[in-house]
Amino acid sequence: MFGPNWFASVMGTGIVATAAATLPVQVPGLHAFATVMWLLAVLLLVAVLTATARRGVSHLDDPVLMQFWGAPPMALMTVGAGTLLLGPGEFAVAADLVLWSAGTLLGLVVAVAVPFRMMTRPELAASPDAAFGGWLMPVVSPMVSAATGALLVPHVGDGRDLLLACYAFAGISLFAAVIVITQIWARLVRHQVGAARMVPTLWIVLGPLGQSVTASHLLGRAAEGVLPDPYASGAQMLALLFGVPTLGFALFWAALAAAITIRTVRAGLPFSLTWWSFTFPVGTVVTATGGLAARTGSPVLTVLAVTFFTVLVTAWTIVATRTLRSNLWRTAPGQGSARSRSSRVAQSEAVTVGR
Template identity: 90%
Template structure:
């Protein structure tokens, strides 16, 4: 039984390709490695779309798993961005435009539909201790639209309108993410960490943080020659003055998440698809750090971007290996298994 949670594997693989392609230094074999990861992400996308069409389940009545309908649109746009960065010529632009358009439309629908469903369905009403990183999945998708759409601005005729739309998409995600992150913080302080399998979802908080820095960096670059001054200059200033403080908070949250994760590992951290939360969110911090390094020329940020990229590749290798071991090598686990509570099914490797 497949659900939208499986698209997290596409996101996690695709961000490795994007991070490699946009590193501020040209490491040996970087482009070839990025291309291989992009092709793997594209194949995964096709496989997961096919499996979902054949035996997917919506999970729209599950207050936990329905949050992960934010993953499919982000998977589409992540593969699309990789195609534009690494694919061949005109095909790359056309393919990315299709994937970005489909992902953006679906992402906007999900960003409204999932919170609306939570607000209007008494049986899906959240308790005070229910907030978790997955609540960010529906609302972070428009930020991915902003970041990946910025890459398309030079390639479309209506570049100015696309740029303005991307800034609006960034606003949708940014303000919604601030609200949700505040709720997650309050839940952690008042009700502590909770179930071990929920711990990896704390890393999802890095997603809107890193992606917003990446988005405003790329939008600032795209604004040059598209917006008149002083707005083009202001976009460049905003990229730096927003990016560095937000990146600082991302590192602060990463330190908290690392401490909580290590504490949980000592007592037992069972494998499930939640482990893909260690990949895409970290990848957005890599692209954010790389973007700030490129913008400022800072050797410290450049070194940090490379170090974080090494962490990302290591995390992807571990999670991909565990996913294969749990599902491909033991296909019986792919069958649906009943669970007493929705939290027990949280992006579980079924």
């Protein structure tokens, strides 16, 4: 079965390109690296969309995989942002408009539909210890709309309405994310870490945090010449006064998640598609710190952005290699009967969905 969680690989690859393109340092070959990663993300998006159309299933009755319907819209918008930053001229703007519009519409539907389904279907009722990072996936998408939409504001005729819409999208995601993060914290304190295979999803918490800082920075920059004062100046102030404290909490959570992950790795951390949670959320911290570094000129934030970028590239390399190796092993000849291969695939999928 092919589920929406595969779009996380597109998100994780696309954010490497975006982070490289916006890193607040100039390194020889960095732009070329960003372009290669963007092209790879485009190819992955096409491949995953094709596979989903051919053999994908909805998983809407699965309380875990259902959450990952937040990944397809974010994959579309991540590739769109990379296209705008790295693609050719007018084509890049047109392509990003299409991808952003499709991703935003789908993301808004998912942000409402998934929580609604959880609230109205008794068979999907969650136990007290069920909250996990994946619950953030449906509600993070509007924040991605806000951040990537800010990049489009200078390219549309009257950017005011788009700018205001992006602020509204940020509000949807921010308040919903606070509610979910609170539940995740309560679960960790009351019921401990839980299954090892779900530990990588703790890193998803960085997604709304880093992306909200990125969105506030980009929206503040986009407000210049679009909103009248004092609102344009207020948007600039908000970018810093909101961004720095939120980044502080993101770093706190990164340290906590890293400690739990290291502890789990020592005990044994099985590979699954949840490992892609090590990529996109970390990438949002790169764009967040990079934006604040560009805004303030802080050398500390610049070093922090480069450090997190190094972590991101390392994580992507490991996860991409393990994903490729896992799928090549599944399809390699001479691995036993079809029945045994089916059994291995079923076991791998069970790990993937967290059962």
